[in-house]
Each structure stands twice: as structure tokens, then as C-alpha cells.
Amino acid sequence: MEPLNEQLIEQIDTYIESLFTPADAALSQNLVDAEAAGMPQINVSPNQGRLLYLLTKIAGARRVLEVGTLGGYSTTWLARALPADGLLITLELDPKHAEVARRSLDRAALAPAINIRIGPAADSLCDLIRSGTAPFDVIFIDADKSGYVEYLELAMQLSRPGTLILADNVIRHGLVLEAHPADPSDAGAKAYNEAIAGDPRLESLILPIVRARVDGLSISRVR
Ligand code: SAH
Ligand code: DHB
Ligand code: MG
Numbered sequence: 712m713e714p715l716n717e718q719l720i721e722q723i724d725t726y727i728e729s730l731f732t733p734a735d736a737a738l739s740q741n742l743v744d745a746e747a748a749g750m751p752q753i754n755v756s757p758n759q760g761r762l763l764y765l766l767t768k769i770a771g772a773r774r775v776l777e778v779g780t781l782g783g784y785s786t787t788w789l790a791r792a793l794p795a796d797g798l799l800i801t802l803e804l805d806p807k808h809a810e811v812a813r814r815s816l817d818r819a820a821l822a823p824a825i826n827i828r829i830g831p832a833a834d835s836l837c838d839l840i841r842s843g844t845a846p847f848d849v850i851f852i853d854a855d856k857s858g859y860v861e862y863l864e865l866a867m868q869l870s871r872p873g874t875l876i877l878a879d880n881v882i883r884h885g886l887v888l889e890a891h892p893a894d895p896s897d898a899g900a901k902a903y904n905e906a907i908a909g910d911p912r913l914e915s916l917i918l919p920i921v922r923a924r925v926d927g928l929s930i931s932r933v934r
Contacts, residue, residue, distance in 0.1 A: 720921045724758060732757040737819040738787060745782030748811045754784035755879060756922050763851060767792035770875050772848035777801040778832045778862050779854030783812030789851060790821040797823035802832045832858060836865035846871035853879040857899035860906050867912065874933040878903060881917055882927030907931050
């Protein structure tokens, strides 16, 4: 096989984007707001947003749970896949991120209710479990990578057979291939991958995601 040409991979991503993810006022404004607020530019890519949207629609989801809001870019994609009477709960540690997201999501005038909960995701997940909330149809994990295995365990308690559990950044530029990744985020992603692969309650796969660098999105279906 010829060596992978990074430039070609990026061109292919841009080509796909030009076909299926046309410029969009609300999404562009969301990124402008996040940058103006000095937030890190670690939102999902447009093509990944489109994938989240499609998966959520295919799942026929009415209730979505997101772990890691940042400025609400992926939230916007997920919310657009929901019916008007749908519900999206998104969990964010940093109150400043939550505030920027709130403003941007309000401006986008999305139909479903969007509930941002501030605090450590593990606490918010435990609160949801304790309150006996109805199971979610789609759960998207995208917060601190060292917490992924714990979030998976808690997400399972907020699921039903058929729930889709998705997780971003599970390839980490290939660093999860190392036997013992030194970086806690890489180690967390690797542990997550092994957890979903070995979990008899799930059927899973990871899709490599290419942009400037290679990463991955895991897709798990609860049995
Ligand atoms: N899903 C977003 C990107 C999320 S970036 C998008 O694609 O648009 C990760 C977010 O997780 C950051 O906003 C960070 O503040 C938040 N985060 C980090 N640790 C967290 C924790 N323990 N609990 C909840 N959120 C956390
Ligand atoms: C980081 C986090 C993300 O969710 C992401 O998509 C990319 C990078 C990070 O913490 O570096
Ligand atoms: Mg991410």
C-alpha cells in the first residue's frame, strides 16, 4: 500500500464537507462566538457533526444526552436531529463554556428543549440516575478522556436496549496504539476502547475520523 498522504486525506475530508455540509449561519456563528470567547477549538468537525446528526436521526431519537458541551457546536448538530418536542441534556464542567453555549444555542433558536447542567459530568450523571430519569436514545461522550470509562458505566444506567453510545477522540492521533500511553487522555481513550470491545452488553465499532490529524468516533449499541 502507498503511504497515506495527509494532504490527500484532508482534501478528501474537505471534498465530503463541500458535498454534504454547506455553510450554515447558525453553526458558523457558533464557532465565531466560541473563538471570540477564547475557547479552545476542539469541537467536532463539520463532517463529524453531520455524522452525529445522521446517527441521531437514524436512531429516531427523542432524548439525547451529551457529556462535554464546550460552545455547543456538537449540541447544535444533535439538537437539529430531534423532533420539536425532543429533549437534549448536555453536561459541562466549566460555567464559562456553559454560558457561551447557552447564548449561542438560544440564538440558534433550536426547537427541542436544551438543558445545560454545570458541574463534573460524573456528578450530573449520578444525579440523573438518582432522579430516575427516562433512558436516553443517544448518548454522546466528549468530555475529559480520563473519565470516559466511568462515563460509560454511568451512561449504561441511563440506557435501554437500542441506545446508541458514541464517544469522540478514541484514536488520539494513533497514540492509543501504544501499549502504555503516557498521557492520561490517551490512556483514558485506550481504556474506553478496551471497555467497549470487551463489554457483552454492547455491540461496538470505532470509525477512524480524518481531518488534519487522525482520530476516531466509537459507536456502541446497547443490547
Ligand atoms: N462536544 C463539544 C466539544 C467538547 S470539548 C463539541 O464538539 O462541540 C470537552 C468539554 O468537556 C470542554 O468544554 C470541557 O470544559 C468539558 N469537560 C472537561 N472535563 C469535564 C468534566 N469532568 N465534566 C464535564 N465536562 C467536562
Ligand atoms: C481535545 C478534546 C476534544 O474533545 C477534542 O475533540 C479534541 C481535543 C483535547 O482535550 O485536547
Ligand atoms: Mg472531542
